[in-house]
Amino acid sequence: MEAVFSSKYYTFFQSDKERCFYIDFGQKVVRLSFCQLLALRQKVSNIRIEDHFDAELNTHGFEILALCNKEHLFVLNTLEIIDLKELLVGAFSMFEVSLSALV
Amino acid sequence: MKDIARQSLSIKVECMDLLNNQIKKEAHASATYLAMASWCDQNGFFTGAKFFYKQAEEEREHMMKIFQFVIDAGGNALSPEISGIPHEYSSIVDIFENALDHEISVTKSIHNIVMKARELGDLATEKFLDWFVLEQVEEENTIRDILDMIELTGIEGVGLQIIDGKINDWID
Numbered sequence: 006m007e008a009v010f011s012s013k014y015y016t017f018f019q020s021d022k023e024r025c026f027y028i029d030f031g032q033k034v035v036r037l038s039f040c041q042l043l044a045l046r047q048k049v050s051n052i053r054i055e056d057h058f059d060a061e062l063n064t065h066g067f068e069i070l071a072l073c074n075k076e077h078l079f080v081l082n083t084l085e086i087i088d089l090k091e092l093l094v095g096a097f098s099m100f101e102v103s104l105s106a107l108v
Numbered sequence: 109m110k111d112i113a114r115q116s117l118s119i120k121v122e123c124m125d126l127l128n129n130q131i132k133k134e135a136h137a138s139a140t141y142l143a144m145a146s147w148c149d150q151n152g153f154f155t156g157a158k159f160f161y162k163q164a165e166e167e168r169e170h171m172m173k174i175f176q177f178v179i180d181a182g183g184n185a186l187s188p189e190i191s192g193i194p195h196e197y198s199s200i201v202d203i204f205e206n207a208l209d210h211e212i213s214v215t216k217s218i219h220n221i222v223m224k225a226r227e228l229g230d231l232a233t234e235k236f237l238d239w240f241v242l243e244q245v246e247e248e249n250t251i252r253d254i255l256d257m258i259e260l261t262g263i264e265g266v267g268l269q270i271i272d273g274k275i276n277d278w279i280d
């Protein structure tokens with residue numbers, strides 16, 4: 006397993022042997038297939054962080070995130086969501102870098 | 109490190125996002141044409157209604173075509189959420205002018221994906237969209253022709269009935 010990218014709170018790993026990815030969320034390590042990773046990326050990028058600063062749109066400033074077909078459930082605060090967004094953007098840009106390195 | 113991401117997905121992830129957005133646009137177009145069909149039916153333009161029912165179906169086919177491509181490429185195709193479909197139009201001319209504007213915005217959005225695919229070197233997405241680029245030329249042309257026909261016929265007297273009948277020429 007190889008670390009691909011780290012943000013402040015989380016680390017993103019790739020396992021060549023298992024052909025999958027891992028995200029270390031601190032309290033839990035989650036295994037993701039590529040499809041599940043795409044789904045997570047979609048979910049996280051759909052979260053409007055602006056809503057967290059609006060008392061009516063997001064009263065408590067938390068997001069409930071169900072991962073991998075509801076296998077995992079996370080409750081993340083504003084800073085953690087921002088960090089997770091960064092982690093995924095970082096991981097996906099690393100894919101691009103490694104791809105262009107292969108060409 | 110293996111490139112598992114590339115092995116799993118044949119297109120660029122940014123293109124996948126744009127294609128998902130296009131799926132939404134085609135679904136929106138389909139729903140808009142359905143609303144136009146409803147308006148035509150309620151206002152006595154029965155051939156016009158038939159025309160828009162058919163357009164609505166075609167837009168859904170476009171949507172499915174993109175949906176399938178995203179799936180085939182190993183991507184995450186998203187079932188679209190659509191809202192904000194207008195149902196109010198002031199006249200048959202208003203309907204077709206709106207339809208033309210809608211087609212033009214779809215054309216722009218497709219061109220935008222082609223340009224992005226080209227920039228990223230995503231040849232699969234670029235080639236896939238060739239069909240859509242040409243289809244949009246036809247779609248815009250159809251609606252422009254109908255607007256010309258409406259202008260030539262005029263809406264005075266029995267003009268509106270003649271217009272409705274003539275729309276049949278664009279239903280194949």
Ligand SMILES: [Fe+2]
Nearest residue numbers: 134137167170
């Ligand atoms: Fe279309």
Ligand SMILES: [Fe+2]
Nearest residue numbers: 137167211247
């Ligand atoms: Fe169209």
